[in-house]
Amino acid sequence: xxxxxxxxxxxxxxxxxxxxxxxxxxxxxxxxxxxxxxxxxxxxxxxxxxxxxxxxxxxxxxxxxxxxxxxxxxxxxxxxxxxxxxxxxxxxxxxxxxxxxxxxxxxxxxxxxxxxxxxxxxxxxxxxxxxxxxxxxxxxxxxxxxxxxxxxxxxxxxxxxxxxxxxxxxxxxxxxxxxxxxxxxxxxxxxxxxxxxxxxxxxxxxxxxxxxxxxxxxxxxxxxxxxxxxxxxxxxxxxxxxxxxxxxxxxxxxxxxxxxxxxxxxxxxxxxxxxxxxxxxxxxxxxxxxxxxxxxxxxxxxxxxxxxxxxxxxxxx
Amino acid sequence: xxxxxxxxxxxxxxxxxxxxxxxxxxxxxxxxxxxxxxxxxxxxxxxxxxxxxxxxxxxxxxxxxxxxxxxxxxxxxxxxxxxxxxxxxxxxxxxxxxxxxxxxxxxxxxxxxxxxxxxxxxxxxxxxxxxxxxxxxxxxxxxxxxxxxxxxxxxxxxxxxxxxxxxxxxxxxxxxxxxxxxxxxxxxxxxxxxxxxxxxxxxxxxxxxxxxxxxxxxxxxxxxxxxxxxxxxxxxxxxxxxxxxxxxxxxxxxxxxxxxxxxxxxxxxxxxxxxxxxxxxxxxxxxxxxxxxxxxxxxxxxxxxxxxxxxxxxxx
Numbered sequence: 147x148x149x150x151x152x153x154x155x156x157x158x159x160x161x162x163x164x165x166x167x168x169x170x171x172x173x174x175x176x177x178x179x180x181x182x183x184x185x186x187x188x189x190x191x192x193x194x195x196x197x198x199x200x201x202x203x204x205x206x207x208x209x210x211x212x213x214x215x216x217x218x219x220x221x222x223x224x225x226x227x228x229x230x231x232x233x234x235x236x237x238x239x240x241x242x243x244x245x246x247x248x249x250x251x252x253x254x255x256x257x258x259x260x261x262x263x264x265x266x267x268x269x270x271x272x273x274x275x276x277x278x279x280x281x282x283x284x285x286x287x288x289x290x291x292x293x294x295x296x297x298x299x300x301x302x303x304x305x306x307x308x309x310x311x312x313x314x315x316x317x318x319x320x321x322x323x324x325x326x327x328x329x330x331x332x333x334x335x336x337x338x339x340x341x342x343x344x345x346x347x348x349x350x351x352x353x354x355x356x357x358x359x360x361x362x363x364x365x366x367x368x369x370x371x372x373x374x375x376x377x378x379x380x381x382x383x384x385x386x387x388x389x390x391x392x393x394x395x396x397x398x399x400x401x402x403x404x405x406x407x408x409x410x411x412x413x414x415x416x417x418x419x420x421x422x423x424x425x426x427x428x429x430x431x432x433x434x435x436x437x438x439x440x441x442x443x444x445x446x447x448x449x450x451x452x453x454x455x456x457x458x459x460x461x462x463x
Numbered sequence: 464x465x466x467x468x469x470x471x472x473x474x475x476x477x478x479x480x481x482x483x484x485x486x487x488x489x490x491x492x493x494x495x496x497x498x499x500x501x502x503x504x505x506x507x508x509x510x511x512x513x514x515x516x517x518x519x520x521x522x523x524x525x526x527x528x529x530x531x532x533x534x535x536x537x538x539x540x541x542x543x544x545x546x547x548x549x550x551x552x553x554x555x556x557x558x559x560x561x562x563x564x565x566x567x568x569x570x571x572x573x574x575x576x577x578x579x580x581x582x583x584x585x586x587x588x589x590x591x592x593x594x595x596x597x598x599x600x601x602x603x604x605x606x607x608x609x610x611x612x613x614x615x616x617x618x619x620x621x622x623x624x625x626x627x628x629x630x631x632x633x634x635x636x637x638x639x640x641x642x643x644x645x646x647x648x649x650x651x652x653x654x655x656x657x658x659x660x661x662x663x664x665x666x667x668x669x670x671x672x673x674x675x676x677x678x679x680x681x682x683x684x685x686x687x688x689x690x691x692x693x694x695x696x697x698x699x700x701x702x703x704x705x706x707x708x709x710x711x712x713x714x715x716x717x718x719x720x721x722x723x724x725x726x727x728x729x730x731x732x733x734x735x736x737x738x739x740x741x742x743x744x745x746x747x748x749x750x751x752x753x754x755x756x757x758x759x760x761x762x763x764x765x766x767x768x769x770x771x772x773x774x775x776x777x778x779x
Contacts, residue, residue, distance in 0.1 A: 242630070326760060412665060
């Protein structure tokens with residue numbers, strides 16, 4: 147049972163990650179430019195942004211892997227400037243590359259991470275069995291990691307990253323390049339961990355996954371440009387309305403509407419037109435299509451998806 | 464006009480040791496199709512692409528690409544195609560322009576057509592302002608677009624793209640698809656593998672591959688028609704708990720979660736009020752619902768689940 151979004155007390159001691167003015171410069175380029183964030187215990191916090199916006203740099207600072215140029219903050223109660231060693235011991239971190247040893251067996255990888263995090267004795271065996279069953283790879287302990295499909299590798303990497311039962315786990319694009327079935331399974335695991343009180347800080351490019359987070363922050367060019375619960379973000383940050391156009395030939399329709407000055411994009415196999423007012427724009431869309439001899443199957447106003455919100459926020463910035 | 468298919472395969476099989484990565488793929492891709500190959504990790508997508516681009520030899524069966532047999536015609540094929548593997552070989556310590564020049568040299572692009580072609584490729588990939596930037600300093604989305612520009616430096620008849628939008632943000636993904644449609648309009652046949660099923664919906668034809676076998680190859684519309692089932696899309700306050708609330712409901716075949724929405728397949732179209740009732744009862748969670756046709760993603764899940772069930776029965 148996934149008990150997310152239930153009332154979580156927002157008392158100060160429920161905050162597990164908090165930073166203020168966090169900045170990281172590389173030369174004169176500010177990869178992260180004075181961001182403020184706070185994450186509550188047990189929350190699934192989604193950190194979104196285009197490639198190169200500063201997501202991974204932020205995560206590396208929060209994990210004690212990279213020293214900030216300026217700013218202050220704590221992670222799990224430890225200072226990000228002075229207590230990076232303690233932070234590393236008390237969190238889990240899964241990078242985009244899964245950080246597994248490809249030429250080791252599944253079991254050897256688990257043992258290796260147990261060793262690093264000082265998990266020993268009976269606990270070690272217990273945790274190993276937990277990882278194997280959680281990842282659904284109990285029958286594959288002697289398999290060389292390289293030969294496994296990425297869905298398995300990804301779950302093994304998650305298991306290894308939380309072998310020491312950290313209270314916070316940072317996941318940097320954990321589902322990138324993983325098929326939809328494995329992605330759904332992975333999110334089930336995230337929920338399970340969150341429901342047991344683990345805080346999950348996750349980045350993703352899949353905006354449908356962002357919907358599963360308790361709260362989101364959108365970073366662009368090193369600054370936080372929007373923040374809130376998924377539902378709130380759709381209401382607060384989307385001043386425009388979205389019209390969905392279903393036609394046989396989307397390529398042609400896309401061109402026609404673009405030429406008429408509509409802000410259009412493909413969304414699955416339908417077109418989303420982002421407009422100021424749906425009621426006044428709809429006849430124009432209809433007319434443009436008819437003028438070009440395109441028959442539409444349906445034109446209707448739809449709830450904006452997080453992808454619409456995300457793209458429109460970035461275009462405005 | 465030559466109406467031979469762009470790609471034709473006949474019982475194409477590839478084994479690595481005793482693992483059969485592809486088990487007899489027979490299919491055709493017509494000229495001008497935008498063909499999307501979808502399937503879970505390890506299904507054989509990259510292997511099929513490597514065989515068709517003549518990077519690798521099949522174990523048995525045969526295939527023709529641009530009318531050349533893949534077994535003997537590897538050089539002839541390479542002239543007709545462009546191939547962008549998952550990790551395109553960009554030189555990170557060369558600039559954007561230097562990478563383009565490098566690939567132009569490799570593909571023997573005549574010097575006199577280069578300036579015009581490069582200008583066009585840089586233009587549609589929005590890389591014009593970055594020609595002097597080192598490839599290693601580009602963002603992920605920009606790297607993908609540079610990879611595509613390099614692959615297209617010669618004019619291919621067929622373009623092969625292996626999961627080109629993995630790890631690419633939604634804004635860059637939209638740009639990338641615009642480029643593909645431009646190419647399609649120019650008559651290039653495109654063969655693309657993807658794990659984004661919303662992208663698969665945009666292809667003119669789709670192939671579903673699972674455990675080395677092609678389960679289906681048709682237009683998205685025909686596939687949807689063939690697998691039509693009563694389905695509702697429901698917006699809920701909390702999609703995850705709503706899904707839990709419906710577990711074990713005997714009026715339902717499957718439930719899929721899509722962000723804040725659920726796709727619920729019903730055993731019978733008449734069950735809609737009962738299912739909505741059951742949902743509302745357990746917390747008044749329903750914001751809105753409507754009847755829909757199952758999406759390619761829904762169908763894909765159903766098919767894979769069915770295949771897995773058969774596999775389990777066979778094993779036990």
